[in-house]
Amino acid sequence: MAVWYFVVVVFSVLSGLASADGQTNVTNNPADELVAILNSNRTAEKESSLFDNPGLACLALQYIKAYEGDCGEVGGPNAKKPADSDFAQTFAPNCGVEASSLSPITGRLLGCETKYLKPSDAFSDILIKDNKSLEILYDSNHTEVGAAVSGSDGGSPYFWCVLLSSGGTNSSFLLEGGVAKVTRPGCFSGANDDCSGGAGGWSRTPPPVWKFAVGASIALGYALGL
């Protein structure tokens, strides 16, 4: 009896650990999760659900890369913003987005954190944190969205970028050959892919120690209405 009890206890502890570990679901894509959260938040406010455009999302990942890992360039009075011309000259070619299909960007949300947050926390804690970003989120002019997340060179800081557009959902940000060029590191939405790290490696399950770390971290959110 005692042995049986022991086995049951050990098994419970192990399965407890296993399920705690399984909370970080690496079989899905954090950028797609962010879009799902954003759309459910919009529909709760009686706004339309936005089309998840992989071409636009790939551009969002290039937008992040333009910051070259510098979290301090996000937000604040001296906030950097990539030049509009970068979309046609750099971002689109990097993604394989046809230049002629580039459409107006009607909003941008950008956030940066030294630690990796789950998409729901990135949404509420760094991307949507003031009236300006709420106004951008609920703007009726948007028809489509693309989201991306990336660490810098495989690690901290982590950037989240949401680009919103009023383009036609089947005529804007079209991809040559129908598939976005994969650029690492990072994940973007709309491509029906699992972003589990793979070659990039950055999105692997964070080490458990991070869950308990209460170290210094900075969070910056930046909303740009356009």
Ligand SMILES: *[C@@H]1O[C@H](CO)[C@@H](O)[C@H](O)[C@H]1NC(C)=O
């Ligand atoms: C991961 O998430 C996807 C989509 O949310 C779900 O279908 C799948 O069952 C999850 N996998 C695990 C191991 O939790």
Ligand SMILES: *[C@@H]1O[C@H](CO)[C@@H](O)[C@H](O)[C@H]1NC(C)=O
């Ligand atoms: C939408 O997101 C905002 C910002 O995180 C939050 O304050 C609000 O409660 C959310 N609305 C719904 C219906 O979840």
Ligand SMILES: *[C@@H]1O[C@H](CO)[C@@H](O)[C@H](O)[C@H]1NC(C)=O
């Ligand atoms: C944000 O908007 C709400 C409702 O429109 C308003 O009551 C509040 O004062 C605003 N907050 C700021 C900081 O402007």
Ligand SMILES: *[C@@H]1O[C@H](CO)[C@@H](O)[C@H](O)[C@H]1NC(C)=O
């Ligand atoms: C929608 O776009 C029109 C034309 O660009 C602009 O005048 C209007 O202010 C926009 N609406 C919102 C809610 O931003």
Ligand SMILES: *[C@@H]1O[C@H](CO)[C@@H](O)[C@H](O)[C@H]1NC(C)=O
């Ligand atoms: C775009 O989609 C609409 C509605 O789904 C359809 O009527 C239209 O023919 C499509 N346009 C192109 C160029 O595929």
